[in-house]
Amino acid sequence: MVVMDSTDATDAGDASDPDRRSSGFKNRTKLAEARRQLLGDISPHERIDNLSLGQADSRVLAEPITAPRAVPGYERAAMDGWAVQAHDTFGAGDRSPKVLQVADDTAESVPDTPVGPNEAVRVHTGSALPDGANAVVMIEQVTQVGTEIEVFDAVTERENVAPIGEDVAESQSLYNPGHQLRPSDLGLLKSVGHDRVQVYERPTVGVIPTGEELVQSNPGPGEVVETNGLTVSHLANRWGGIATYRNVVTDDPAALRAAIQRDLTKDVVVTTGGSSVGSRDLVPEIIDTLGSVLVHGVALKPGHPVALGIIEDTPVIILPGYPVAAIVNAVQFLRPILKYMGHLPCNSPPTTTAQLSQKIPSEPGVRTFARVRTETTTAADSDIDTDAYIDTNTDTKNVISTIAKPTRASGSGVLSSVALADGWVIVPESREGLDAGETVSVEQWEWST
Numbered sequence: 437m438v439v440m441d442s443t444d445a446t447d448a449g450d451a452s453d454p455d456r457r458s459s460g461f462k463n464r465t466k467l468a469e470a471r472r473q474l475l476g477d478i479s480p481h482e483r484i485d486n487l488s489l490g491q492a493d494s495r496v497l498a499e500p501i502t503a504p505r506a507v508p509g510y511e512r513a514a515m516d517g518w519a520v521q522a523h524d525t526f527g528a529g530d531r532s533p534k535v536l537q538v539a540d541d542t543a544e545s546v547p548d549t550p551v552g553p554n555e556a557v558r559v560h561t562g563s564a565l566p567d568g569a570n571a572v573v574m575i576e577q578v579t580q581v582g583t584e585i586e587v588f589d590a591v592t593e594r595e596n597v598a599p600i601g602e603d604v605a606e607s608q609s610l611y612n613p614g615h616q617l618r619p620s621d622l623g624l625l626k627s628v629g630h631d632r633v634q635v636y637e638r639p640t641v642g643v644i645p646t647g648e649e650l651v652q653s654n655p656g657p658g659e660v661v662e663t664n665g666l667t668v669s670h671l672a673n674r675w676g677g678i679a680t681y682r683n684v685v686t687d688d689p690a691a692l693r694a695a696i697q698r699d700l701t702k703d704v705v706v707t708t709g710g711s712s713v714g715s716r717d718l719v720p721e722i723i724d725t726l727g728s729v730l731v732h733g734v735a736l737k738p739g740h741p742v743a744l745g746i747i748e749d750t751p752v753i754i755l756p757g758y759p760v761a762a763i764v765n766a767v768q769f770l771r772p773i774l775k776y777m778g779h780l781p782c783n784s785p786p787t788t789t790a791q792l793s794q795k796i797p798s799e800p801g802v803r804t805f806a807r808v809r810t811e812t813t814t815a816a817d818s819d820i821d822t823d824a825y826i827d828t829n830t831d832t833k834n835v836i837s838t839i840a841k842p843t844r845a846s847g848s849g850v851l852s853s854v855a856l857a858d859g860w861v862i863v864p865e866s867r868e869g870l871d872a873g874e875t876v877s878v879e880q881w882e883w884s885t
């Protein structure tokens with residue numbers, strides 16, 4: 437047991453069960469309730485970054501955006517050809533061309549020769565429409581003979597002319613706050629004349645791996661290579677956060693306290709390891725001295741020892757040390773909190789439908805995350821269908837059926853069961869295992885941003 441400074445002790449609440457070490461995790465909080473407790477008292481922050489467009493991809497707008505100017509801002513030719521007065525071409529046909537005088541054939545971007553009756557001025561795609569013209573005849577419909585052109589097809593008024601504001605009208609409303617910027621948005625913003633945008637700051641996360649057995653490389657007997665901090669930091673970055681991956685902190689109360697306190701300037705603190713009920717599992721008790729543990733023990737597998745707490749206004753996620761348990765819980769708790777704080781939607785990860793190759797055991801009342809590899813059966817004649825890369829609406833592999841094979845039924849220390857898997861099958865609390873042959877959804881959680 438840790439000896440705690442009594443001046444720091446705060447109301448422990450239900451979650452910091454003083455008998456936890458002897459009782460273990462008999463009463464586990466349901467996953468949804470645990471998330472509710474974590475998100476209950478926090479709100480999305482309102483801090484704003486003012487960024488150039490080049491830095492703004494994937495960021496969330498904090499301001500409404502309207503177009504300061506129209507695009508195009510001038511009437512422009514939509515085709516290479518000749519600017520004309522449309523009525524001069526009426527009646528033109530293959531055998532009865534209309535003859536017009538060439539007033540200018542230099543194809544300037546801003547032609548300065550006006551188009552008079554029965555005249556034509558050469559334009560290129562994007563040229564400003566010259567004064568007097570109201571249509572463009574495509575070059576394919578014309579034969580130039582010296583200072584004249586023969587027009588073989590009539591054009592109507594405005595034909596092949598892009599009007600002012602065809603793309604975006606001046607003052608048009610384009611985006612609302614909360615919109616996550618995509619590359620096409622950056623292009624549109626630039627075209628209407630914005631060069632900077634106000635976006636929400638990304639929430640910051642301190643990721644603190646704990647455990648005196650952890651080393652960064654070359655483990656000796658009893659030593660383990662630190663992986664959780666690296667993985668969880670990068671997950672946090674994918675979910676819209678900015679992670680600071682801290683050095684490993686040893687199982688020493690003073691060192692743990694100092695490390696956690698240092699990161700209270702962050703929006704979220706994540707620790708890994710020391711979450712359980714062993715004599716060196718100190719983190720939940722330390723959180724309880726600095727703030728309060730809201731939940732300790734959740735009805736999920738792997739990783740039921742996870743704890744959730746709050747210190748001042750900073751949520752703290754205490755991930756279990758076993759790497760698979762750390763990842764499963766990061767997806768369950770860190771992902772939604774970062775999305776929420778960063779004003780991002782928290783969409784379900786993409787899924788594939790598959791048939792289970794074998795039974796997956798699970799305990800009723802516990803949500804179980806069974807890592808699976810998917811194997812597809814493809815049409816006999818081709819492994820990879822090149823046509824599918826040409827017509828990308830079709831499947832690249834001619835998939836006939838997909839089978840989900842559990843990589844490992846248990847073993848939350850087995851990191852390869854996640855890293856060499858394609859996703860996981862979630863066994864709901866209402867089921868006691870899933871049967872071989874069942875149709876399941878494989879959640880490709882790592883592909884969700």
Ligand SMILES: Nc1nc2c(c(=O)[nH]1)N[C@H]1C(S)=C(S)[C@@H](COP(=O)(O)OP(=O)(O)OC[C@H]3O[C@@H](n4cnc5c(N)ncnc54)[C@H](O)[C@@H]3O)O[C@H]1N2
Nearest residue numbers: 645660661662663664709710711712717739756757758761
């Ligand atoms: N008596 C009980 N013991 C355990 C229970 C239980 O209910 N009763 N639950 C087990 C489960 S489930 C898990 S998950 C672990 C979680 O415990 P901790 O959070 O205290 O994890 P540690 O003991 O610190 O570490 C477990 C394991 O993972 C390795 N580890 C830790 N941190 C890292 C890291 N950053 N990178 C890579 N590997 C790490 C550590 O060396 C251990 O091997 O508790 C069970 N015990």
Ligand code: MOO
Nearest residue numbers: 738739740761848
């Ligand atoms: O629930 Mo634990 O993470 O399976 O060993």
